[in-house]
Amino acid sequence: MFGNKLSSLSIITASLILLYSPFTHAGKTQHRQHGSHEHGSAQLNIAIEGQRLYLELSSPAANIVGFEHKPHNDKQRQTLKKAIKILNQTSLLFTPSASAQCKSNKIEVDVDTLQDEHDKKDSHHHHSGHADFSAHYVFVCQKPSKLTTLQLLLFKPFPGIEKLQVQLLTETGQSAITATAQKATIKLK
Amino acid sequence: MAILQLALKSLWNRRFTAGLTLLSITLSVALLLGVERLRNESRSSFANTISGTDLIVGARSGSIQLLLYSVFRIGNPTNNIDWQSYQAIIKHPNVKWSIPITLGDSHHGFRVMGTTPDYFKYYRYSRKRPLQFQNGKPFTDVYDAVLGAEVAEQLGYQLDQKIVIAHGAGKVSLIKHDNKPFTVVGILNKTGTPVDRAVHVDLRGIEAIHIDWQGGSPTPGMRITADKAKQLDLNPKTITAAMLGLSSRISTFKVRHYINNYREEPLQAILPGVALQELWDMMAVAEKALLAISLFVVLVGLTGMVTAILTSLNERRREMAILRSVGARPAHILLLISGEAIGLCLLGILLGIGLLYSLLFIGQPLIESHYGLFINIDWPSTYEFGLLGILLLASLLVSLIPGIRAYRYSLADGMTIRL
Numbered sequence: 212m213f214g215n216k217l218s219s220l221s222i223i224t225a226s227l228i229l230l231y232s233p234f235t236h237a238g239k240t241q242h243r244q245h246g247s248h249e250h251g252s253a254q255l256n257i258a259i260e261g262q263r264l265y266l267e268l269s270s271p272a273a274n275i276v277g278f279e280h281k282p283h284n285d286k287q288r289q290t291l292k293k294a295i296k297i298l299n300q301t302s303l304l305f306t307p308s309a310s311a312q313c314k315s316n317k318i319e320v321d322v323d324t325l326q327d328e329h330d331k332k333d334s335h336h337h338h339s340g341h342a343d344f345s346a347h348y349v350f351v352c353q354k355p356s357k358l359t360t361l362q363l364l365l366f367k368p369f370p371g372i373e374k375l376q377v378q379l380l381t382e383t384g385q386s387a388i389t390a391t392a393q394k395a396t397i398k399l400k
Numbered sequence: 401m402a403i404l405q406l407a408l409k410s411l412w413n414r415r416f417t418a419g420l421t422l423l424s425i426t427l428s429v430a431l432l433l434g435v436e437r438l439r440n441e442s443r444s445s446f447a448n449t450i451s452g453t454d455l456i457v458g459a460r461s462g463s464i465q466l467l468l469y470s471v472f473r474i475g476n477p478t479n480n481i482d483w484q485s486y487q488a489i490i491k492h493p494n495v496k497w498s499i500p501i502t503l504g505d506s507h508h509g510f511r512v513m514g515t516t517p518d519y520f521k522y523y524r525y526s527r528k529r530p531l532q533f534q535n536g537k538p539f540t541d542v543y544d545a546v547l548g549a550e551v552a553e554q555l556g557y558q559l560d561q562k563i564v565i566a567h568g569a570g571k572v573s574l575i576k577h578d579n580k581p582f583t584v585v586g587i588l589n590k591t592g593t594p595v596d597r598a599v600h601v602d603l604r605g606i607e608a609i610h611i612d613w614q615g616g617s618p619t620p621g622m623r624i625t626a627d628k629a630k631q632l633d634l635n636p637k638t639i640t641a642a643m644l645g646l647s648s649r650i651s652t653f654k655v656r657h658y659i660n661n662y663r664e665e666p667l668q669a670i671l672p673g674v675a676l677q678e679l680w681d682m683m684a685v686a687e688k689a690l691l692a693i694s695l696f697v698v699l700v701g702l703t704g705m706v707t708a709i710l711t712s713l714n715e716r717r718r719e720m721a722i723l724r725s726v727g728a729r730p731a732h733i734l735l736l737i738s739g740e741a742i743g744l745c746l747l748g749i750l751l752g753i754g755l756l757y758s759l760l761f762i763g764q765p766l767i768e769s770h771y772g773l774f775i776n777i778d779w780p781s782t783y784e785f786g787l788l789g790i791l792l793l794a795s796l797l798v799s800l801i802p803g804i805r806a807y808r809y810s811l812a813d814g815m816t817i818r819l
Binding site: 244256258259260263265267378380381384385386387 | 447451454648649650652653661666671672673674677678
């Protein structure tokens with residue numbers, strides 16, 4: 212008797228749990244994972260190969276524009292627009308050694324999660340309460356052997372970036388450096 | 401000029417104590433620079449434990465942990481990688497080569513590593529040096545084994561020797577895979593890396609010795625012979641980790657992103673160079689301690705020099721008096737004493753550098769063959785010159801102690817010594 216009651220109770224509980232689990236909602240399992248996200252800190256990946264200097268900047272949106280949601284008002288829309296404009300101007304962000312004669316060749320800025328619904332290309336991104344900026348840059352250098360340093364200027368337009376975790380891949384190996392506004396020159400050789 | 405000659409003659413008179421002082425300075429300089437060299441070389445040798453590998457793939461954990469178990473064979477993996485995931489990853493268009501590795505078994509306390517012949521083709525250490533065979537060749541058969549230099553040396557193994565692999569990584573293992581012995585077909589040259597302490601076998605070999613096992617022990621009454629096992633499907637089901645070489649350096653970040661976000665299995669790809677650096681930074685305290693010790697050695701050397709000069713001052717009061725009588729001013733006396741100290745120090749530095757370099761030239765081939773540690777012989781770096789400059793400056797300062805003392809003696813004593 213008692214055992215029967217208990218088992219029927221557990222069946223109800225189990226079905227309740229099932230009802231509220233995300234599996235029943237979606238009908239299939241979701242892939243749940245989130246990258247780390249730390250305000251004040253951003254990542255810069257650098258790879259040098261042949262004549263090409265490749266830079267990959269990614270930062271929590273809070274460091275760049277001060278908010279992490281779609282712009283609510285005109286002021287925020289302006290801020291976002293300005294940030295995207297700056298991210299598209301390499302001369303405001305990086306200076307490779309002048310003697311290496313590097314020219315910016317390709318720029319890609321991705322602020323997908325922050326753009327307004329109507330100008331968003333695809334909506335597979337979940338909004339997790341955080342948003343990131345990422346940008347890719349390719350420089351082509353005439354004299355890659357002279358490419359010894361990279362000066363980071365981006366601390367000035369984006370004071371929200373306090374620390375930049377740099378990972379550097381070169382002919383001689385892989386290394387990691389932390390750059391700040393005070394330590395803004397990266398040795399590439 | 402005459403005063404220099406006098407000074408040299410006076411020094412020659414005290415050649416025994418002066419020689420000892422010079423020796424202590426020479427030794428301390430050689431030690432300071434030597435420790436500095438060793439610090440740099442061990443750092444770069446550490447950083448060169450693995451070279452030429454763009455990414456290491458393993459179960460998701462921390463980058464240092466993955467590096468420790470896959471390269472240094474310290475600690476344990478959190479999980480294995482499914483063979484299918486591995487196959488999918490190496491099909492990425494930017495992956496040029498890959499080395500799968502499986503750990504878990506051992507031989508007399510040395511780790512047995514299952515891999516493929518690609519390991520000998522692509523694995524690089526210390527500034528892109530390939531693995532070389534001291535004897536024999538890479539494995540081809542399921543039951544072939546290639547030994548690291550230290551394994552062969554410590555256990556006294558030769559080619560064609562049969563070895564039995566024990567189950568598990570412990571030094572004492574009760575369960576042995578004794579029905580499927582391996583044959584040594586190759587012995588590697590010394591590398592100074594964990595490769596020296598590994599027994600390398602084919603991935604299929606690892607699979608074969610476990611084929612009649614169930615639940616971590618041999619299935620009773622079901623022994624599959626070595627030859628029969630060869631006929632079966634020996635593709636592994638899981639591997640411990642994998643090293644990847646990519647077609648372009650720039651694609652590294654892309655492939656890493658692909659692996660870190662691989663949906664079917666939680667995997668992680670790390671940059672071995674960056675992880676090595678993180679690991680070394682954790683040990684930076686020991687590095688600083690080494691430098692501190694060598695600085696103290698220099699301090700002891702300088703103190704010794706001052707002591708030697710100070711004790712000689714009393715003996716030399718007569719000498720000073722005579723010098724004064726022939727017209728030397730107290731300032732000359734100061735110059736004489738301090739100049740001697742600085743001169744000794746300068747000579748000690750030169751001799752110390754000479755000693756270090758001759759030791760390096762003699763020791764380099766020996767250290768390389770015994771420890772696999774390759775020491776670069778370069779000109780002293782600007783940092784080292786800086787250290788020596790500081791040393792010279794310090795000697796100038798401490799030389800003022802006996803100098804000023806002698807100055808005051810000569811003022812007080814004049815031409816006669818009042819004892």
